Amino acid sequence: MPVLRTNILANYAGQVWMALMGIVFIPVYIKLLGMEAFGLVGLMLSIQSLSMLFDLGMGGALNRELARRVHDSSATHTLGDLVRTFEWLVWPIALMIVVAVWLASGPLANHWLHPEDLSREVTAHAITIMGLAVALQWPSSFYANGLSGLERQPALNLINAGFATLRGAGVLAVLYWVSPTISAFMWWFAAVGACQTLVSAAALWRLLPTGAKSRAVFRSAELRAAGRFAGGLVAIMSLSVMLTQLDRIVISATLPLVELGYFSLAMSVAAGMGRMIQPMFNALYPRYSRLVSLGQQDLLTKLYHLSNQCLAVVVAAVAAILMVFGQDVIYLWTGDAATAAMLATPLSLLVAGTALNGLMNLPYALQLAHGWTRLTVSSNLVALLLGIPFCIWAVEHHGITGAASLWLVINLAFVAISIPLMHRRLLRGDLFSWYVRDLCPPMIAAATVALAAGWLLPSLPRNLHGILLLAIASSTTLLCAAMAAPQVRELVRQQLGRWVGLLP
Structure with missing residues (x-):
């Protein structure tokens, strides 16, 4: 550990x-x-x-x-x-x-x-x-x-x-x-x-x-x-890339190049949140693989739920702040109030989709550790076939906001459908725990605190004071999300106990 x-x-x-x-x-x-x-x-x-x-x-x-x-x-x-x-x-x-x-x-x-x-x-x-x-x-x-x-x-x-x-x-x-x-x-x-x-x-x-x-x-x-395993990864990667790039492909083909620039700006913020997800996958995928190869099922189950709660805390806190304060974040960053107002809705949709996609990362790592790629291939293929006509219609009628909605809809379907299918084969009986114990507590806590902060701070000034207020709201949201997750809370308690034990 x-x-x-x-x-x-x-x-x-x-x-x-x-x-x-x-x-x-x-x-x-x-x-x-x-x-x-x-x-x-x-x-x-x-x-x-x-x-x-x-x-x-x-x-x-x-x-x-x-x-x-x-x-x-x-x-x-x-x-x-x-x-x-x-x-x-x-x-x-x-x-x-x-x-x-x-x-x-x-x-x-x-x-x-x-x-x-x-x-x-x-x-x-x-x-x-x-x-x-x-x-x-x-x-x-x-x-x-x-x-x-x-x-x-x-x-x-x-x-x-x-x-x-x-x-x-x-x-x-x-x-x-x-x-x-x-x-x-x-x-x-x-x-x-x-x-x-x-x-x-x-x-x-x-x-x-x-x-x-x-x-x-x-x-x-x-x-x-x-x-065989690499072949499954090729199929997953091919479909995933096509899914993630579908919105930009349609935008570049149907809208002026400047619109792609605005959409890329919003995607840069959402992708920044995505970087908070990748560290857990990068560290845990090799460890899951080792535990699977050694047949240590009890340790794997314990690590799976602890790691999913840790990831849910980070994802929920960052997503909640960006969705509530997205317009302020872009304004603090760019200084362009018009751009911030225009990108507020697309950014919220992209962040929500990225958060849901992030929650799928560790279940996906578990599937790869078992060498099982068929579920992800099938899910991505169905999403792509349904997503192409939806994206074309959405971009034609709603521009970059329509393109952003595709990402949210796809990942919402993944969390609602693919996870139950996975738990019918891997870690059977742990589906309820994943939804109710691992995800819901930190997500509810983060959403509540972020919305309260948004009500108390309806707009942030573009200066050091505004950055400080955003930092306080973010830290508070992260802390409350961590305290709402049972295993994370226990982990923090144990760590604090070790630190206190070292004090005179």
């Missing part, structure tokens, strides 16, 4: 910092580049997500296998071969991404996007560099999965946080002193992405057990062994 606790804390520290680096400079980017060019940044994020389709399940398979083998002395010598085998696929795929985006740059600029201020030539050139930037950073997620499987989250987060800082803050120097253009922006992201991938690769190879690093070779048997 101490290692798990350290990994979770390291993940949260890293994700909080990366979230700050990802959003704090956005108003400056918009000021220097313009909202239309920032729409291309949103397109880059979509291409980055779409590029995960080419992962072919390798990252998730590597994570699971390293977690299962690293503590098995009879299997540690195979770890180097496992990594080397997947590497022979990773790098050619990265090259393929560059070529694919380059070939698509002209059609995207001339026939898909609707730029008004940027020329078609500038747009196409930016998309070409965008493809290089995505491809150079793409392999880093593979190596990050490896570090996560080894449960080396402190090292992983140090790397990610360092390069997030270099990427987010460093590009300002390029924009101010070299060239305030979208092309310069993309070139910087390409350079930082290449460095991040190389450093991540070196870290993974360095942290592998000594016996695994000597004479690592390609072994087709590793691909065959991982084939």
